[in-house]
Amino acid sequence: MMGTGKTTVGRTLATKLGYKFVDTDEIITQVTQQSISQVFAASGESAFRQIETQVLARVCAYTHLAIATGGGIVLRRENWSYLHHGLIVWLDAPIELLYTRLNTDETRPLLQAGDLRTQLETILQQRQPLYSQADLRVDVTLEETPEQLATRILEAIPQVLKKAGEMPASQF
Ligand SMILES: Nc1ncnc2c1ncn2[C@@H]1O[C@H](COP(=O)(O)OP(=O)(O)OP(=O)(O)O)[C@@H](O)[C@H]1O
Numbered sequence: 001m002m003g004t005g006k007t008t009v010g011r012t013l014a015t016k017l018g019y020k021f022v023d024t025d026e027i028i029t030q031v032t033q034q035s036i037s038q039v040f041a042a043s044g045e046s047a048f049r050q051i052e053t054q055v056l057a058r059v060c061a062y063t064h065l066a067i068a069t070g071g072g073i074v075l076r077r078e079n080w081s082y083l084h085h086g087l088i089v090w091l092d093a094p095i096e097l098l099y100t101r102l103n104t105d106e107t108r109p110l111l112q113a114g115d116l117r118t119q120l121e122t123i124l125q126q127r128q129p130l131y132s133q134a135d136l137r138v139d140v141t142l143e144e145t146p147e148q149l150a151t152r153i154l155e156a157i158p159q160v161l162k163k164a165g166e167m168p169a170s171q172f
């Protein structure tokens with residue numbers, strides 16, 4: 001979800017893993033030469049989602065790469081086939097934390113109209129079933145630094161891989 005720390009924690013996680021790091025929003029900004037808000041304003045959400053899928057389709061092919069996506073990457077069914085090239089981490093944060101982080105932020109176009117808490121609740125309610133399809137859910141708290149969160153993710157990964165290994169072959 002927006003504001004949970006995908007970009008911030010993803011970058012730290014990549015360093016810890018010795019991986020490269022990319023952020024799909026940053027690539028979209030570079031490719032279009034526009035900010036995310038400008039892309040939404042000039043071309044609309046649907047055009048943004050199309051570019052987002054194209055970017056994900058490219059970056060998911062790499063190994064030794066940590067990818068931070070936009071929070072809406074889960075919305076298109078097609079994106080899931082790309083996401084499943086890797087291990088998908090869901091940073092799950094309570095509304096109050098998101099509100100604290102985002103209430104003065106003007107860079108998230110989907111959060112600019114109306115009451116922020118209501119907007120966050122509505123979007124989170126729609127997306128929760130999709131986010132829950134991730135391989136690993138990590139609770140985000142106000143107290144933990146990006147560094148601590150990245151460490152916690154690293155520590156949890158072997159367990160996720162072990163579980164995947166225990167699945168019957170038909171599950172893959
Ligand atoms: N663990 C943390 N502790 C304190 N501040 C954090 C933490 N993680 C992220 N932040 C701050 O919260 C804000 C949102 O973080 P970030 O941009 O990484 O979120 P995001 O999940 O990438 O959002 P989006 O989906 O909109 O790209 C930033 O200002 C960032 O510095």
Ligand SMILES: O=C(O)C1=C[C@@H](O)[C@@H](O)[C@H](O)C1
Nearest residue numbers: 002025036070071072108109
């Ligand atoms: O959650 C979302 O739908 C979004 C999250 C951001 O990362 C950007 O991708 C954009 O603001 C849309």
Ligand SMILES: [Mg+2]
Nearest residue numbers: 006007025068
């Ligand atoms: Mg981000």
